[in-house]
């Protein structure tokens with residue numbers, strides 16, 4: 173269970189840093205190398221620490237002071253992978269334990285050989301803690317003079333935006349460095365402590381506090397440096413400096429943190445690992461990688477949610493999109509339902525911002541921001557980066573028109589309720605979310621010749637803007653309002669309004685050719701050959717050949733749109749309609765968004781196209797795990813990792829949810845076996861599928877009705893089904 177890069181290459185450093193990030197949902201630390209290399213972006217993040225830099229539009233997840241840099245000298249010679257003589261280089265993230273390891277042999281200019289091993293780990297229990305270890309082991313006779321310089325470096329910024337004011341820097345006992353910072357605009361405090369197992373010479377200058385430790389070592393007595401880092405934010409404690417200092421005073425060894433963390437990961441994998449016996453071992457690696465990242469990106473406190481890049485980079489400024497509710501939340505819903513609840517509470521606690529946005533735009537109810545951070549107010553930048561030729565900036569219309577986010581949140585509330593039957597959650601949080609989101613749709617619709625239409629929106633496909641009656645949006649709005657009615661808080665007049673809305677809302681149906689129009693104008697637009705662009709999916713190459721408007725005026729999709737609807741609401745359309753529309757729309761989809769391919773894979777599996785689905789699944793797996801050096805520099809594609817899990821469970825295992833669970837397995841030929849656990853209505857069901865049989869088991873005797881390949885069965889403790 174490893175992600176490894178066993179060749180040092182300056183070109184891929186940022187990608188490695190992203191993919192091998194360690195973390196625990198509270199913090200994330202990019203897997204940067206200890207030494208400084210050209211263009212290497214260091215990154216350390218704590219969820220919820222957002223700040224708006226002077227002169228910028230939106231708050232961003234603050235890149236915190238660096239704690240990873242370490243300058244190593246042997247007999248005065250500085251270690252660098254660029255100039256030193258190195259052999260047996262190995263660097264990997266061990267997914268089973270969460271440990272990042274680098275190991276190599278360095279032959280110094282004077283000919284001495286030493287083995288250098290660096291390890292780090294993010295504690296899964298004490299989430300404010302990170303542990304580091306450096307071992308320098310001379311391989312030849314004689315002694316080596318070691319000098320190590322490390323510390324807390326406040327010179328870090330978010331691409332040049334400064335967010336932190338240094339408030340205090342202290343040293344205690346020559347082994348404990350403590351720093352306190354405050355974010356400039358949001359005024360959040362941050363306490364950082366670094367505790368070393370050896371005393372050193374301390375210096376504090378230019379926003380850095382550092383210690384230099386010098387020691388001789390030999391073959392018999394290697395040099396072992398351990399450093400513990402603690403980070404506390406003002407969101408948890410008033411006294412972040414004190415908290416960091418107190419934590420740093422403990423005597424904890426790397427081994428202890430490792431053991432604790434290993435146990436936590438073991439537990440995670442034992443309970444939640446998806447195992448795939450495939451001809452292609454890559455499939456197992458991809459699903460392990462996805463689950464590892466899902467686990468480390470997700471906070472477990474209801475004040476926080478998941479950013480589009482998790483806690484792995486500065487991309488998308490750490491903002492939360494629909495990615496969370498639709499792509500990431502289901503993994504938790506069916507593994508740790510309490511975390512799915514917590515993610516929805518994040519929205520509930522931000523209803524005030526959503527209501528204010530609705531009001532400012534003359535709507536009722538709650539209009540959740542397209543991009544959200546800590547406050548719950550809209551954070552989508554108004555303009556994209558400047559076009560350096562025209563000097564103009566492209567307007568980003570998502571905040572003004574990508575309103576499906578409202579229904580996506582309501583959809584997730586219902587997904588949660590149907591899965592858990594948690595009435596307490598529904599009463600305390602769900603109902604209000606459903607009501608306020610439904611109210612928004614009442615005011616968002618407009619009556620045209622007796623029917624209600626929804627105009628000027630952007631659907632999930634962001635290459636089609638400002639259109640009327642986007643099928644995805646209209647159907648999800650209907651679902652949202654129906655859900656509010658079904659879980660009404662008892663206001664009769666409002667219920668009547670909901671009913672009227674539902675009776676009049678225009679829901680596009682298949683035309684004579686069997687095509688469901690993505691929106692009112694889509695099918696009237698010309699198509700072009702997209703082969704060249706599809707081959708380079710994800711690169712947005714089309715935008716260099718065509719202007720944005722030209723793209724909008726053609727049948728060109730960035731990502732799943734109608735296919736997204738068919739995935740979320742398969743009951744709306746019959747098999748033939750789904751098949752026809754999947755083929756039609758996929759041909760016109762570039763998959764320039766990482767949210768696209770895995771969703772197509774699910775719908776393809778549902779129309780018995782398991783091999784096509786598998787192709788798209790593998791392509792989705794390669795969005796981060798590929799050979800190109802820069803695809804993930806700014807952070808992992810969080811939603812796409814969630815979607816890899818979705819494709820496995822809802823595509824290949826063929827689970828569909830409703831009143832009752834239904835399973836129609838569709839394993840690709842390359843898979844001999846697929847196993848995973850799935851939480852459903854207070855039961856943890858174990859799925860074990862092969863090409864021609866399915867074994868379901870659970871711990872209790874309670875009878876659970878379940879449809880398998882169209883026939884009803886009753887699962888007690890174990891059920892074995894064979895394909896005829």
Ligand code: BGC
Pocket residue numbers: 480488493494495632634730731765766767811
């Ligand atoms: C996609 C959106 C997505 C966002 C963040 C965009 O490129 O089009 O659907 O929410 O990225 O991942």
